[in-house]
Amino acid sequence: MSFALTVKEEIISHTFDDELGKSFLAGFIKYNGDFIWSSGSEKLKLSSISNKIARSIFWLCKKNFDGYIEISVSQTQTLKQNKTYQITLVGRILNFLKSLNIWDENNMKIIEFKPLKEQKNKEELTKLKRAYMAGVFVAVGSVNSPQTTNYHLELQFKEEDSGNYIAQLMNKYDFDFKVLKRNDKLFICYIKKAIMVSDFLKFIDAYQGVMNFENERIMRDVYNNVNRVNNIDISNEKKTLSAGLKQIDQISKIQANLAKKRLSDKATYLCELRIQNPNASYAELTELMNENGYDITKSGVSNLFKIIEKLSLEFKS
Incomplete structure (x- = not known):
């Protein structure tokens, strides 16, 4: 299992109260959901390659959605033969999306999560945004293994506006997210500094991931320093x-x-x-x-x- 998937499964294993659960779902659905509306029939499809994540999303949806929910499993015909778990919500999808504050009724589309500020204090708003970003990361995030020397955490979006929105949101908390266009279909919101990656994992409550990340980083730094000292000693001995x-x-x-x-x-x-x-x-x-x-x-x-x-x-x- 990759380090990124381990982090995602840790995040989804937390117990969310009603408000935080909705915020998490808002982030996950905004970037993972496939909304289908035709002939008066409303459907919302969500997917994950992790059985644990799929089951947790299912129970969060069941707690907040009053329609029909079904789960299906498909298997790709690649060498790895990964399974994809798909959750399909059928029924009053628009009311569900409105309850998550991510539905624009005028333009009939899913929008960015915007909690009602007049109803929340600063601390409560931060908790909601942390839960929202946890959902966003589980949906479209990835982070390099701490065993590599290339520290990198990114969020992949189909629209540049989404990348800019998330970068602006996170940079208010002293992060340094940047946005770049990877190809015609993807916009990447990313950070590279080790301390930033670690702080972001804390922000989304992946504390075990933080410990693993920091332990590996410290061990590698110690190993590199020992090698550097040994190389200096050998060089000095030769001289x-x-x-x-x-x-x-x-x-x-x-x-x-x-x-x-x-x-x-x-x-x-x-x-x-x-x-x-x-x-x-x-x-x-x-x-x-x-x-x-x-x-x-x-x-x-x-x-x-x-x-x-x-x-x-x-x-x-």
Whole structure:
């Protein structure tokens, strides 16, 4: 099961009170419903590839719709052979849509959900909008698995106005939804930042989804940071070894030309330490020098190696 479907099934598993249930249905029906009205017969078809979602939508409809409801199952002939569960409402569909505040009687079409502000306080309105957006996401939403590095949550619409409406609605809550045209038939309302994806899942009450998303993201970030540190360490070790081998070569030239006596006692002892410890860092060499009675700092070790290098340049390879 995909992460997006897991999130949707978590959302639909919540218990909605009467008002929130209607708001959820409004969001789901607006973008999933197929309204059919011919010869005085009213039908509304809803569908889902999830049995759990279909059953929950059925019970929400049964609670709010006083007509006939039937469920049917069809199976595609693809390799995956996915089942599609279809819920058909027959009867007084217009009254049902009016009760959800998504029916425009003048233009005879399903419209965006607009709760009656004069009857609700700000907190109640926010709860209704959260339930509505939960329905919208279950209907047309998708979110990438947190195991991927590409954070992406989107809502797909057939009309640009719908994408703009949802973006405007959500951006009032400090989201950063953008709308783009994917092809001639789809308009995508999307966010990409990890924190935005996480906050949106919280907004629609998918808290288990948030936990899974954040856990995966944190684990991947830790893994990436460990790899980054390891790569830095390996790079530093390679640089240290390369510098050590170069210095040993310089020391060898000095010894071959019997010029070691031109170095100070400290420099001479440092030459011995370098030969014995080709991959030791300057800090480690400094510590070894001090342990053996030579008072010196790391910058002092660096200066001695510059003197050794300068002396070695006097001799041919």
